[in-house]
Amino acid sequence: xxxxxxxxxxxxxxxxxxxxxxxxxxxxxxxxxxxxxxxxxxxxxxxxxxxxxxxxxxxxxxxxxxxxxxxxxxxxxxxxxxxxxxxxxxxxxxxxxxxxxxxxxxxxxxxxxxxxxxxxxxxxxxxxxxxxxxxxxxxxxxxxxxxxxxxxxxxxxxxxxxxxxxxxxxxxxxxxxxxxxxxxxxxxxxxxxxxxxxxxxxxxxxxxxxxxxxxxxxxxxxxxxxxxxxxxxxxxxxxxxxxxxxxxxxxxxxxxxxxxxxxxxxxxxxxxxxxxxxxxxxxxxxxxxxxxxxxxxxxxxxxxxxxxxxxxxxxxxxxxx
Ligand SMILES: [Zn+2]
Numbered sequence: 001x002x003x004x005x006x007x008x009x010x011x012x013x014x015x016x017x018x019x020x021x022x023x024x025x026x027x028x029x030x031x032x033x034x035x036x037x038x039x040x041x042x043x044x045x046x047x048x049x050x051x052x053x054x055x056x057x058x059x060x061x062x063x064x065x066x067x068x069x070x071x072x073x074x075x076x077x078x079x080x081x082x083x084x085x086x087x088x089x090x091x092x093x094x095x096x097x098x099x100x101x102x103x104x105x106x107x108x109x110x111x112x113x114x115x116x117x118x119x120x121x122x123x124x125x126x127x128x129x130x131x132x133x134x135x136x137x138x139x140x141x142x143x144x145x146x147x148x149x150x151x152x153x154x155x156x157x158x159x160x161x162x163x164x165x166x167x168x169x170x171x172x173x174x175x176x177x178x179x180x181x182x183x184x185x186x187x188x189x190x191x192x193x194x195x196x197x198x199x200x201x202x203x204x205x206x207x208x209x210x211x212x213x214x215x216x217x218x219x220x221x222x223x224x225x226x227x228x229x230x231x232x233x234x235x236x237x238x239x240x241x242x243x244x245x246x247x248x249x250x251x252x253x254x255x256x257x258x259x260x261x262x263x264x265x266x267x268x269x270x271x272x273x274x275x276x277x278x279x280x281x282x283x284x285x286x287x288x289x290x291x292x293x294x295x296x297x298x299x300x301x302x303x304x305x306x307x308x309x310x311x312x313x314x315x316x317x318x319x320x321x
Contacts, residue, residue, distance in 0.1 A: 003062040004047045008040040009180055010172030010203070017167065018048055019061050028165035030137045030146040032122070034153040035169030038204035044169065045118060045149050049073070052145050053081060053112045069111045079110040082117045086124050093119065095128035102132065106141045114143040122148035123155040130157050137163040177203045185210045190272075194218065200256055217245055221253045222273040225316060229278055232317035239310045247305050251296035254312065258289040284319040288312065 005012035021027040031048070035041045050063030054070050063070050072078040082101050086093055105115055119125070125133065137146065137160065148164060150156060174196070180203065181192040187210055198218035199205035209215045224238045242250055261271060262285050270276040295308050 004040060004043040008043060008203070010176055011040050011044050011169065014044055014167050014169060015047070015061075018044075019051075021165075022051065023059075027145065029140045029144060030148065030164040032148045032150065032153065032161060032164035032166045033169065034150045034166060036171065036202060037151045038199070038202040038208075039169045039171070040204060041149060041151075041169045042120070044167070045120070045147050048147060049081065049116050049118055052114060052116050053078060055112055072111060078112075080112045080115045082115070084117065084119045085121070091124060093125040093129050095126065095132050098125065098129045098132040102136050102141075105136065105144050108142065114145055115141075117144065117146045118149070119146065120149040121152070122150040122160075123152045125156075125160075127157075130160055134159055134163070171201050172203060174201070177201075177206070181206055181210065191215070197256060197260060198253060200252060214249070217249075218253050221245075221250065222257055225254075225257055226274050228313060228317045229274070235310065235313045235317055239306065239313055242309060242313075243306050247299035248296055250309075251292050251299055255289050255292035255296065258285055258292060261285060262289065281319050284315070288316060288319070291315075 003015055005015040018027070018031075033041045033045050033048075047062065050065075050070065050073060051061075053073050054063035054067055056064040056067040056070070063073075065074070069078065069080075073081060082104060084093055084097055084101055087097070101117055105117065109115055119133075133146075136144075140146065146164075148156075148160075153161060177196060178189070178192055181187070181196065182189060184207065185192065187195075191210065192206070195206040195209040195215055195218075196203070198209050198215060209218070221242065224242060228234060228238055257273075261274065261280065262282065264271040265280065265282060265285075291312060295312065298308065299305050
């Protein structure tokens with residue numbers, strides 16, 4: 001089987017850390033894998049689960065994929081593995097789910113030498129669920145490893161976080177990701193670079209964009225913003241075109257485009273999608289980016305998205321000196 005570091009090169013240090021701890025028997029019984037969404041941390045957690053459950057340990061750095069334990073895990077029916085996540089129609093992990101987990105962890109193992117629980121997203125545990133888990137984090141039953149995965153660890157109680165060994169997957173080096181995207185997709189450097197920008201630096205989201213029509217949509221947003229500066233009167237036309245896009249994605253892109261523009265102006269570097277003779281006000285750009293981030297959150301509510309967009313685009317068009 002492959003390790004996550006074979007697939008995602010930016011995870012090689014995290015994987016080495018885990019393997020070294022595992023081999024020297026210094027692995028904590030509770031691990032917290034934290035990092036932004038689409039950074040590969042789920043693949044990392046899955047590989048750790050595999051390695052922890054595999055019974056064919058001859059010093060290799062990954063699960064064998066062949067032993068009975070690996071086969072049961074791959075088939076989704078491993079008796080020593082428990083995956084806790086919000087149940088259907090719920091956004092939270094409830095206390096009953098955690099209590100049920102704890103009672104199962106108390107039983108002896110059936111196939112592997114240890115039990116593994118995987119809690120994701122950990123921050124969706126409600127207060128009672130987190131409290132119930134605390135005791136297991138302090139005094140785990142038998143040989144147990146708890147893997148908590150979170151993209152928003154700040155929402156977890158400090159009592160939970162302080163009892164876990166943390167593995168942080170941070171935003172990887174841009175060049176490393178660009179090389180990986182180019183190699184894995186076979187696309188041009190312009191395309192992979194646009195995809196990574198559209199994805200706000202997130203490697204797996206960028207890979208998804210390269211495989212979907214969304215990259216064209218991002219191109220339309222850039223083009224629309226550039227055109228608007230040349231023809232401010234075309235706001236309503238652009239507004240109805242952009243209204244067809246997923247609003248969360250759209251506001252993220254508007255914020256990204258504005259951010260790129262701010263950075264390029266500060267560094268005195270040209271931007272591929274905007275003529276560099278256009279004079280813009282940095283203060284207005286900062287405010288537009290801030291508003292785009294606010295509107296992204298508002299777009300999940302019942303607020304009239306078309307009005308927000310129209311107002312934002314008018315302000316964008318008006319910012320020329
Ligand atoms: Zn195995």
